[in-house]
Amino acid sequence: MKAEYTDTPDPVPQRLRALRKDSPELCKAALLYESLLPLLREADLMVTPVFLTSDQAMRKLQSGLPLLFDMELGIDLTAASGLMIRLARVLEQAGVGEGSSFSARSIRLAVKEDRLDVGALLAQAASEERGAITSTALDLDLDSGLLWTLTKDVLRPAFREWRRQLTPLTEDILWNRGECFVCGASAILAELRDNNLVRFLRCGRCGADWHFSRLQCLYCGNEDHRTLSYLYTEGEGEKYRVEVCEKCKGYIKVITTFSPTPPELLQVEDLATLRFDFIAQGRGYSRKTDIPAG
Numbered sequence: 001m002k003a004e005y006t007d008t009p010d011p012v013p014q015r016l017r018a019l020r021k022d023s024p025e026l027c028k029a030a031l032l033y034e035s036l037l038p039l040l041r042e043a044d045l046m047v048t049p050v051f052l053t054s055d056q057a058m059r060k061l062q063s064g065l066p067l068l069f070d071m072e073l074g075i076d077l078t079a080a081s082g083l084m085i086r087l088a089r090v091l092e093q094a095g096v097g098e099g100s101s102f103s104a105r106s107i108r109l110a111v112k113e114d115r116l117d118v119g120a121l122l123a124q125a126a127s128e129e130r131g132a133i134t135s136t137a138l139d140l141d142l143d144s145g146l147l148w149t150l151t152k153d154v155l156r157p158a159f160r161e162w163r164r165q166l167t168p169l170t171e172d173i174l175w176n177r178g179e180c181f182v183c184g185a186s187a188i189l190a191e192l193r194d195n196n197l198v199r200f201l202r203c204g205r206c207g208a209d210w211h212f213s214r215l216q217c218l219y220c221g222n223e224d225h226r227t228l229s230y231l232y233t234e235g236e237g238e239k240y241r242v243e244v245c246e247k248c249k250g251y252i253k254v255i256t257t258f259s260p261t262p263p264e265l266l267q268v269e270d271l272a273t274l275r276f277d278f279i280a281q282g283r284g285y286s287r288k289t290d291i292p293a294g
């Protein structure tokens with residue numbers, strides 16, 4: 001496993017411009033990302049450094065535990081609140097979607113006026129406790145979906161930093177699971193590289209990538225080719241497809257790429273392939289990264 005991305009030309013604005021041109025229906029969302037992504041990139045949450053020896057890292061992975069499992073993770077709360085306020089302000093000004101300006105404004109003010117416990121929210125988002133965030137939102141009359149998304153976004157720069165600190169330890173370690181070996185989040189996308197012979201999974205939270213068998217369902221481990229298949233659209237099968245498993249009804253979107261997608265572009269690629277979510281979900285498959293509200 002290796003993951004360090006120090007690309008010199010900035011691929012993000014370029015990719016977003018192409019997306020706006022190719023998919024006019026995603027134009028508003030792409031414009032929004034153009035404003036949000038630089039905030040996430042520039043954010044310095046002053047995370048506490050994480051340390052593991054190579055032996056400790058290897059033992060954790062061999063026991064099936066992600067590297068960050070059980071580690072003390074520290075983020076500067078003033079910096080995190082500031083980032084949440086800046087992200088909410090962009091959404092407020094963009095006003096995409098019905099009521100979202102109002103929802104974003106309400107969250108921004110709740111953070112600014114200290115009515116929201118940002119530390120508790122971050123801890124809940126880090127352990128995927130959506131229910132707890134939903135009840136906080138209900139108590140304060142805030143949009144629970146937006147609060148969940150914003151809190152997860154605030155965490156992204158921190159997890160990326162921890163991933164950068166830890167991945168040099170794990171060059172040759174095997175990890176055959178659908179959850180990220182660094183942070184434990186479910187894979188957001190799969191990539192086929194090296195002339196389609198090798199499949200990698202990507203983590204949307206920390207940006208990690210890891211090799212995963214091509215002929216296996218990442219959710220249930222099913223290896224029976226009769227119950228694993230692809231969905232794709234006319235003319236796009238080479239570049240984009242969806243892998244589906246009949247056994248667990250899970251799906252994951254797959255992109256063919258020459259080189260690993262830079263971490264901050266993963267969300268953009270997820271957006272760019274939104275139509276495949278509709279196709280797969282329309283046929284009764286679900287992406288196991290989607291945690292139901294409640």
Ligand SMILES: [Zn+2]
Pocket residue numbers: 180181182183184185203204205206207208
């Ligand atoms: Zn991760």
Ligand SMILES: [Zn+2]
Pocket residue numbers: 217218219220221222245246247248249250
């Ligand atoms: Zn499955």
